[in-house]
Amino acid sequence: MLENQKAGIKSIEVGARILQALIQTSNSMTLRDLAAASKMAPSKAHRYLVSLVRTGMVEQDAVTKRYALGAMAFQLGITAIGRFDPLGDAIKVQRTIRDRIDETVVLSVWGSHGPTIVHIEESSHPVIMTMKVGAVLPILATAAGLVFGAFMPRVVSAKIVRSELRNATGPVPFVKTKAAVERLFRSVAERGIATNKGHLTEGVSAIAVPLVSPLGQLVAAMSVIGRDERIDMRLNGATADLLRAAAQQFRSGPAGHTR
Numbered sequence: 001m002l003e004n005q006k007a008g009i010k011s012i013e014v015g016a017r018i019l020q021a022l023i024q025t026s027n028s029m030t031l032r033d034l035a036a037a038s039k040m041a042p043s044k045a046h047r048y049l050v051s052l053v054r055t056g057m058v059e060q061d062a063v064t065k066r067y068a069l070g071a072m073a074f075q076l077g078i079t080a081i082g083r084f085d086p087l088g089d090a091i092k093v094q095r096t097i098r099d100r101i102d103e104t105v106v107l108s109v110w111g112s113h114g115p116t117i118v119h120i121e122e123s124s125h126p127v128i129m130t131m132k133v134g135a136v137l138p139i140l141a142t143a144a145g146l147v148f149g150a151f152m153p154r155v156v157s158a159k160i161v162r163s164e165l166r167n168a169t170g171p172v173p174f175v176k177t178k179a180a181v182e183r184l185f186r187s188v189a190e191r192g193i194a195t196n197k198g199h200l201t202e203g204v205s206a207i208a209v210p211l212v213s214p215l216g217q218l219v220a221a222m223s224v225i226g227r228d229e230r231i232d233m234r235l236n237g238a239t240a241d242l243l244r245a246a247a248q249q250f251r252s253g254p255a256g257h258t259r
Helices: 010-023 031-038 042-055 071-082 086-101 143-151 154-166 178-191 238-251
Strands: 058-060 067-069 104-111 114-121 194-197 204-212 218-227
Touching: 010 031, 010 042, 010 058, 010 067, 031 042, 042 058, 086 104, 086 114, 086 204, 086 218, 086 238, 104 143, 114 143, 143 154, 143 178, 143 194, 143 204, 143 218, 154 178, 204 238, 218 238
Parallel strands: none
Antiparallel strands: 058 067, 104 114, 104 218, 194 204, 204 218
């Protein structure tokens, strides 16, 4: 986890499991289904639901007896979204990762010409990179580029992808046909992570994840870049796990972020 373990109130954490279950479904839920999703006995879930209904966080239909998020939950969500600074929060997550593993972490956003570097957090042993803030990254030759290709609507990136496949003088793409590109994008989307082992610069590798807002919009790609002998490139390795956890925290909104 990215947060320090601190003493808290267990009952609030248990109640949050019920709210999380309701957040993850678009329909109201029965007590039995809600208890199962929250991993607790129905009798226990019912006790928590009584209090959650009283506070307005949950409401119960008087006829069907099914449960859904209440008015206070919606108000909290609207307030949180209004205070959400996506890029600022992304940079905070980026710094947290750098401090945890002491590797260079690069943040890229989608610009008019494709993936564009907007912020770099250097490690204590920076790698030599020709890419600086403002540099445009190829979609088909970088880990960050693959993240954008996989998680953005194809219609947005299609023109640049076609250009990179035709360009004989630019960086060599990972794959060279439209069908192979689509397979690669699907693979990255399924794994939730992209890698680049020495493709652009010999001896330098990168591993990247998407930072997606609570509304489901891709805000940025976050890449850890380092020398091959230092960076863990395994898809189930420590670096990948840390990046996935950070991406999940980012998607959960401001309350899930390390401050």
